[in-house]
Amino acid sequence: MLKTFGFLEPAFLWALTFLGLVLLVHFLKRPRTLRLMFSTLRFFDESAVAANRSNRLRRLLLLFVRLALATLLVLLFARPFIKNDPLRVIGDPQYEVFIWIDRTPSMEYRENDLSIGERARLLVDSLAEIRSAAGMFLYDHDRREFVDLEQARELSFSIRHAPAAAPLQQACERAVGSSKRPAFLIFSDFQSATTGVLVEIMSSEAMKKVPVIGTALTPKKPWNAAVAGVSGTSDRETVIAARLVTSGKRGFSGSCIATIGTIRMPPFPCTLSSGIDTTVTMTAHRPGEAGWGSVTLRGDDPFAFDNTGHFVFGRSEGFSVLIVGDEAENYPIAAALRASEERRKRAIAVRAPDAVISGACDSADLIIVNGYRNVARPLEMLQNYRGSKKQAFIVASASSDSAPHAEAHLLHRLSIDAVPKKTDPPLNVALPDTISGLWRGFPSMRVAEARVYEYADGLKGTPLLLLTNKKPLVVATSDAFGRPWIVAATPLGVTSANNLCETGFYVPFIDRLVRSARSALEGRNEAWTAGAAIKNPWYNSRVPARLLGTDNTLILQLQQQPSFVVELPGVYTVVPPAGTPYLQVVVPDTLESRLDYRLPAADRWTVVSPQELFASMEGRGRSLWRLAPLLLLGLLLFSELLLRRGKQR
Amino acid sequence: MSHLSFLDPEHVAPIRNLNLRAKLIVEGMIAGLHKSPYHGFSAEFSEYRPYQTGESARAIDWRKYAKTDRSYVRLFEDETNLFAHLMIDKSASMGFSAEGRMNKFDYARTLAASIAWILIRQRDAVALAAFDERVSTYLPPRSTNLQLKNILTVLERTVAGAPTRCGASIDRLARGLRRRGLTIILSDLFDDPRDIVQGLRHLRFKRQDVLLLWVIDPQERDFPRHRTYHLRDMETGRTLLLDGHTASRFLRDGVARHYSGIEAGCRELKVDFAVIETDEPFVHALLRVLQTRRRLC
Numbered sequence: 011m012l013k014t015f016g017f018l019e020p021a022f023l024w025a026l027t028f029l030g031l032v033l034l035v036h037f038l039k040r041p042r043t044l045r046l047m048f049s050t051l052r053f054f055d056e057s058a059v060a061a062n063r064s065n066r067l068r069r070l071l072l073l074f075v076r077l078a079l080a081t082l083l084v085l086l087f088a089r090p091f092i093k094n095d096p097l098r099v100i101g102d103p104q105y106e107v108f109i110w111i112d113r114t115p116s117m118e119y120r121e122n123d124l125s126i127g128e129r130a131r132l133l134v135d136s137l138a139e140i141r142s143a144a145g146m147f148l149y150d151h152d153r154r155e156f157v158d159l160e161q162a163r164e165l166s167f168s169i170r171h172a173p174a175a176a177p178l179q180q181a182c183e184r185a186v187g188s189s190k191r192p193a194f195l196i197f198s199d200f201q202s203a204t205t206g207v208l209v210e211i212m213s214s215e216a217m218k219k220v221p222v223i224g225t226a227l228t229p230k231k232p233w234n235a236a237v238a239g240v241s242g243t244s245d246r247e248t249v250i251a252a253r254l255v256t257s258g259k260r261g262f263s264g265s266c267i268a269t270i271g272t273i274r275m276p277p278f279p280c281t282l283s284s285g286i287d288t289t290v291t292m293t294a295h296r297p298g299e300a301g302w303g304s305v306t307l308r309g310d311d312p313f314a315f316d317n318t319g320h321f322v323f324g325r326s327e328g329f330s331v332l333i334v335g336d337e338a339e340n341y342p343i344a345a346a347l348r349a350s351e352e353r354r355k356r357a358i359a360v361r362a363p364d365a366v367i368s369g370a371c372d373s374a375d376l377i378i379v380n381g382y383r384n385v386a387r388p389l390e391m392l393q394n395y396r397g398s399k400k401q402a403f404i405v406a407s408a409s410s411d412s413a414p415h416a417e418a419h420l421l422h423r424l425s426i427d428a429v430p431k432k433t434d435p436p437l438n439v440a441l442p443d444t445i446s447g448l449w450r451g452f453p454s455m456r457v458a459e460a461r462v463y464e465y466a467d468g469l470k471g472t473p474l475l476l477l478t479n480k481k482p483l484v485v486a487t488s489d490a491f492g493r494p495w496i497v498a499a500t501p502l503g504v505t506s507a508n509n510l511c512e513t514g515f516y517v518p519f520i521d522r523l524v525r526s527a528r529s530a531l532e533g534r535n536e537a538w539t540a541g542a543a544i545k546n547p548w549y550n551s552r553v554p555a556r557l558l559g560t561d562n563t564l565i566l567q568l569q570q571q572p573s574f575v576v577e578l579p580g581v582y583t584v585v586p587p588a589g590t591p592y593l594q595v596v597v598p599d600t601l602e603s604r605l606d607y608r609l610p611a612a613d614r615w616t617v618v619s620p621q622e623l624f625a626s627m628e629g630r631g632r633s634l635w636r637l638a639p640l641l642l643l644g645l646l647l648f649s650e651l652l653l654r655r656g657k658q659r
Numbered sequence: 660m661s662h663l664s665f666l667d668p669e670h671v672a673p674i675r676n677l678n679l680r681a682k683l684i685v686e687g688m689i690a691g692l693h694k695s696p697y698h699g700f701s702a703e704f705s706e707y708r709p710y711q712t713g714e715s716a717r718a719i720d721w722r723k724y725a726k727t728d729r730s731y732v733r734l735f736e737d738e739t740n741l742f743a744h745l746m747i748d749k750s751a752s753m754g755f756s757a758e759g760r761m762n763k764f765d766y767a768r769t770l771a772a773s774i775a776w777i778l779i780r781q782r783d784a785v786a787l788a789a790f791d792e793r794v795s796t797y798l799p800p801r802s803t804n805l806q807l808k809n810i811l812t813v814l815e816r817t818v819a820g821a822p823t824r825c826g827a828s829i830d831r832l833a834r835g836l837r838r839r840g841l842t843i844i845l846s847d848l849f850d851d852p853r854d855i856v857q858g859l860r861h862l863r864f865k866r867q868d869v870l871l872l873w874v875i876d877p878q879e880r881d882f883p884r885h886r887t888y889h890l891r892d893m894e895t896g897r898t899l900l901l902d903g904h905t906a907s908r909f910l911r912d913g914v915a916r917h918y919s920g921i922e923a924g925c926r927e928l929k930v931d932f933a934v935i936e937t938d939e940p941f942v943h944a945l946l947r948v949l950q951t952r953r954r955l956c
Contacts, residue, residue: 041903043887049752049763049879050849051892051899053913054906062905 022087032080036073068652075649082642097616097626099193099221101141106189108156108182109134110149112198115315115541115602119199119229126227130197133225133620134159137195140624147185155181179211186216193221199228200617202608203601209610224610224617232605233258233312235282237319239597240305241528242270244323248294251525252305252319256286258605264309268292271303280307287472289526302560302581302593316603320581322593329375329528330357337362339381339503342511343520350521376527380406380502402527403489406498407466426487426497428466436461436508437477439515460515464507465499474526475519486526496527537595543573553587557594684773684941707731741783742800742838744867745771747814748846748874750791750823751894755847756937757878764819766937767845767874772811773945774843779807787813790828791821797832800840822894823847826854833861842867843948845874849894852917856924869930870948873921876937880914882907 017023099105111117111134117127124132138146138159147156154177186192194212198204212222239253250268261284265277275294282288290305307317331347333340337360344358359370363382371377407428439460462477471485474496484498500508502520510516538544546568548555554569560581566574576582579598585591609617618626710719710730720733747767756762761769771787778785784800787810796817798809825846832842842862848855848871862869882888884903891898901909918934925932935944 041885041887043889043900045889046757046891047755047893048888048890049755049847049876049893051890051895051897052849053917054890054899054901054909058901058905058909059899061909062901065902065905 017088017090019087019089022084022089025084025087026081028080028084029077032076033073036076040069072649072652075645075652079642079645079649082638082645086638086642097223097618097623099191100137100195100223100623101626103142103145105191105193106145106147106185107141107193107195108147108149108185108189109137109159109195109197110178112196112200112204113151114201114204115599116199116201116204116313117227118313118315119232120312120314121229126199126229130225130227133197133623135163136624149178149181154178156185175207175211178207179214182211183214183216186220193223196222196224197227198224200224200226200607200609201602201604202606205608205610209615212610212614218614222615223623224615225620225623226609226617227620228607228609229312231259232607233260233284234316234603234605235262235264235307235309235311236313236316236598236600236603237305237307238287238600238603240303240319240321242303242321242323248323250292250294250303250305250321252290252292254280254282254286254288254290254307255603256282256284257603258284260284261286262307262309262311264307264311266290266292267306267308268294269304269306270294271301277308291525302595304581313603313605316598316600318579319597320579320595322581322595330373331359331376331378331524332366332370332374333358333360333378333380334363334366335379335381336383336503339501339505340378342503342516343378343380346511346517346520347524349517350524374401376402376404376524378404378406378502380404381505382408400493402494402496404496404498404502404523404527406502407469407500426468426470428468428497428499430464431467432464433462433479436463437465437479437481438462439483439519440476440478440480457515459513460508460510460519462500462508462510467499469497469499471495471497474522484523494527496523498523537597538576539599540576540579540596541599543575545573546571548587551587555587556585558583558585558591684769684945706734708734741778742786742840743774743778743783744786744788744800744832744836744840744842745775745810746788746790746829746832746842746844746846747771747817748791748823748825748828748844748848749789749795749817749819749821750825750847750849751820752823752847752849753874754819755876755879755893757876760876760937762819763847763874763876763937766935767872768814768817769941770872770874770935770944770948771843771845772814773941774948775807775810777945777949779804779810785810788828788832789813789817790825790832791819792824792828794828794831795821823850824854825850826856826858829855829858830861833858833865833867836862836865836867839866840868841870843870843872845872847875847879848873848917848921852920852924855921856928859924859928859930863928863930869928871921871925871930871932872944872948873918873932873934874937875934879910880936881911 100107111127111130113127117125117130119126121129134148143159146159148159148162149155150157150162182194194217196208198208208224211217212220233256235254235256237252238255240250242248242250248270250270252266252268254262254266256262262280262282264280266280267277268275275292278290278292280290292305302320302322304318304320306319311317333343340360344360347358359374361370407430439457439462462483465477465481465483467481469482469485471482471487473482473485475482475484477483477499482499484496487495487497489495500510502510502523504511510519548568549570549572551569554567556564557566557568557576559565560583562583565576565582568574576596579596582594582596583591584594609615707720707723708731710732714732718732719730723729723731723733747764749764753764753767754762756765775785775787779802782802784802785806786800787796787798788794789796796813798806798813800806801809823846825848827850829844836842859869859871882903884907886903888901888903888906889898890901890906922932924930933947935947
C-alpha cells in the first residue's frame with residue numbers, strides 16, 4: 011500500500027508527529043477514573059449503562075475524527091500521488107519533461123475564439139507556472155530540437171506542416187539519450203495521420219521505456235467546410251468549378267468568393283448542410299488573364315485553413331469526348347453537349363461499339379459509354395490498363411431490355427453490383443443541392459417532368475444526383491487506377507427507361523455530368539501539397555530551378571535538395587532551368603481536414619484531458635484527492651456535531 | 660450566627676462522645692438564641708378546668724380559688740407528656756461520605772442525640788428506633804435522664820452496615836405505636852418512595868406527627884463531571900463504570916424524581932419533610948427541627 015503512494019512534498023510528513031500531540035491531548039483530557047463506594051446505584055439503570063457506552067464510543071469516534079482531520083491536513087500539504095499513476099511524472103521534479111505541441115493545420119481548429127494550438131501553448135505556460143519551468147523542454151519546430159522552456163517562452167504558436175517524422179524522432183532520441191529520467195508530454199488533437207506518426211516514433215526501441223502522456227485537445231463537436239478542389243477554364247468567359255465539402259456535426263452558412271488573379275468576383279451566397287460534397291460553378295464574362303485564381307469560403311468555420319482553394323486555368327483548347335454505344339440512342343447526348351456553353355471547346359464523336367478503335371479511345375479525354383450491347387475490345391483494354399493520358403468515364407446503366415450482361419461487365423470492374431429495377435409510379439429527380447450555378451433557378455416544375463421508369467439500384471460512390479426515393483441517380487467513383495468514373499443509374503440517351511431527353515432538364519443534366527467528370531479530372535493534376543515532402547525534379551541539375559511567389563519573390567532554389575517542402579498553400583511560379591515558367595498550385599493537406607481523430611492505444615500511452623492533467627499537477631489527484639477538501643469539511647462538521655452532542659449531555 | 664461556626668459538622672466530628680457532642684450543640688444553640696428553646700416546647704398556661712374528685716390537691720390553683728371560691732385545676736401544655744420517637748436509619752448507605760465530610764449516619768445520630776437531649780431535658784418521653792431492613796434496636800419511650808444516657812449509648816454503639824428497607828421499617832414501627840406522638844425519621848430514604856409513603860401513611864393513621872428528615876451528602880445530588888467513576892453500591896456490592904457526564908445526568912434526574920415522589924406523598928399526608936445535607940451546620944438543622952415542632956404544637 012505504502013509503495014503505491016508517493017509524496018510531492020514529503021517534508022510535510024514530519025507534521026504527522028502532530029498526531030502524537032492530538033493523542034496526547036486526548037489522553038490528558040481524558041477524565042481520571044475514581045473508585046467510589048457510593049450509597050446507592052438505584053438511579054443508574056440499564057439506560058445509564060447504554061448512555062455511558064454511547065458516550066465512550068462518541069469519545070473514541072471524536073479521537074478518530076481528530077486524528078483523521080490532522081492526517082488529512084498533513085496529506086494535503088504533502089500532496090500524495092499514486093506511484094503507478096503515469097501522470098505523476100509530470101509533477102515529479104526528478105523527471106525531465108519534453109513537450110511537443112502538434113502544429114499541423116488541424117490545430118487551427120478554433121473553439122471560443124482560440125485555436126487548439128494556441129490553447130496548447132497557453133496550457134504549457136500554465137504548466138510551467140505550477141511546476142517549475144526547470145526540467146521542462148519544448149520542441150522548437152524550426153530548430154527541430156527540444157529547447158529549454160525558459161528559452162522557448164517567446165515561441166508563439168504557428169502552423170507547420172505535418173509532423174516530420176525523421177527530425178522529430180531524432181530529437182526525441184537525443185532527448186532520451188541526454189536525460190536520466192525523460193518523459194514526453196504531447197499536446198495534440200490526435201488527427202489519425204498525426205497519431206500514426208507519433209505512435210510510430212514513440213514505439214521505437216529507444217523510446218520504449220519512456221512514459222508518454224498525451225493531452226487530447228480533440229474538439230468535442232468538430233465540423234468543417236472545405237474547398238476540396240478548384241478548376242478554372244478561361245476563353246471568352248471564365249468558368250470556375252469549386253468542389254465544396256462539409257463534414258462533421260454542422261453545415262456551413264456563408265459565401266463563396268472567387269478571385270481571378272487579384273480581381274475579386276462578387277460573393278456567391280451558399281448554405282451547405284453537413285455531409286455535402288458538391289461542385290459550385292461560377293462564371294465571369296471576362297477571361298482570366300492572370301492565369302490563376304482562388305475560391306474562398308467566407309463564414310463561420312472553426313477550421314479555416316482549408317477554406318481556400320487555388321487553381322491555374324486549364325487548357326483553353328478544350329477536351330475531346332467519345333460517346334460509345336448505340337448511335338441512334340446517343341445522338342441526343344452529343345446534341346446536348348453541343349448545345350451547352352462549352353461546345354466550342356469540345357470535340358465530340360459518337361461511335362458504335364464495333365466502330366471504336368484504340369486510337370480514338372486513347373485520345374479522348376472523356377469517354378461516355380451508353381446504350382451498348384457489348385463492350386468494345388479497345389474499350390475493354392482501356393479499362394484494364396492505365397494509359398499515359400488522364401481520362402474520365404461516364405457510364406450509364408443499360409435498360410433491362412438492352413444488354414444487362416455488358417453493363418454488369420463494366421460495373422463489375424468498379425465493384426458495383428447494380429440491379430435494374432422498374433418502378434411504377436415513376437420516380438422524379440431530386441436535386442442534391444441548391445447552390446450549383448447549373449441547377450440554381452432551375453424550375454422545379456421542369457424537374458418534376460423528368461421521370462425515371464427504370465434504374466439500377468445499388469450504385470456505390472459519392473451521390474451527385476438523387477431520385478425522389480433517395481436512391482442515387484448519378485454517383486462519382488474511381489477505378490483501380492484512380493481515374494474518375496461517373497455512373498448514371500439510368501440510360502442517358504433515347505430510351506424507354508426514362509423521359510429525360512424529352513424534358514428541359516436534359517441539356518443541363520448532361521452538361522453537369524460532363525463538367526463533374528472534367529472537374530474530377532482536372533482536380534487530379536499534380537498539385538503539390540503544403541507541408542508534404544515533394545520530390546525535387548531538378549535534383550543535381552546544373553542550373554537551379556526557382557520557385558517564386560505570386561509577387562515574384564524567390565521562395566526556394568531547387569537544385570541540391572532531393573526533396574523540398576512548401577509550407578503555405580497557394581499559387582507559385584516555377585522557373586525551370588530550361589523551358590518556360592509555369593504556374594504551380596500548392597493545395598492544403600486534405601488529410602488534415604478530414605476530422606478523423608484517433609487517440610493512441612492505451613497500452614503505452616496515457617491520454618488525458620487538460621483538466622485531468624492539471625488536477626494531477628496540482629496534487630489533487632485524478633479522482634479521490636479532488637474530494638479531499640469536501641472530506642475535510644465533512645469531518646469538521648462531524649466532529650462539531652459530536653462535540654455539541656457531548657455538551658448537550 | 661457566625662459565632663456558632665464552631666458547631667459545624669467538621670468541627671463537631673472530632674468529638675467522640677455523643678453526649679458531649681449533643682450537649683455542646685444544644686447549649687451552643689441556646690447561647691446563640693435570646694429566647695429559650697424550652698418555650699418552643701411550651702411550658703405555657705393552657706386553660707382552667709374544674710377540679711374533679713380524686714385528683715391531687717396540688718393541682719388546684721389556690722389563687723383562683725381565693726378569687727372565685729371554686730376549685731380549678733390549671734393546665735399547662737408541657738405538662739402533657741410528649742411521646743417522641745426518633746427513628747434513625749443505620750443502613751449501609753448511611754455510611755457514605757465524600758470529600759472528607761462527616762458521613763450521613765454520624766451526622767444523623769448527632770442530630771438525633773441533640774434532639775433527644777432537648778426532649779429529655781423538657782421531660783418528654785423519647786423512644787429510639789434504629790432500622791435498616793428491619794427495626795433492629797428499639798428503646799421504649801421514657802423521659803428520664805437514664806433514658807437519655809441509654810439513647811446516647813445505643814447511638815454510639817450502632818454502626819451502619821445492612822441494606823435498606825426504609826418503608827417497611829417505618830411501617831413496622833407504626834404497628835407498635837399506641838399513643839399519639841411525634842415521630843422524627845432521619846434517613847437517606849433510599850427505598851421505593853411508594854413504600855416510604857405507605858409507611859408514613861401508617862404513622863399518620865396512628866396519630867403521629869411526623870417529621871421526615873432526608874439526610875443526604877451533597878455529592879449524592881450531583882457528581883463532578885470531569886471524572887470517570889467506578890462506582891460500588893455500599894449496600895448491594897454492585898459495580899458500575901460511568902463517565903462523569905452520564906453519572907451526573909442520571910443522578911440528578913433520579914434524585915429529583917425520588918424527591919418529587921416522596922415530597923408529593925408528604926404533602927398529601929401533611930408530613931413535614933426537610934432535606935438536610937451533611938455539610939449543613941448542626942444548629943441550622945436543629946433549629947429547622949424545632950421550628951417545625953413549634954408549628955406542630
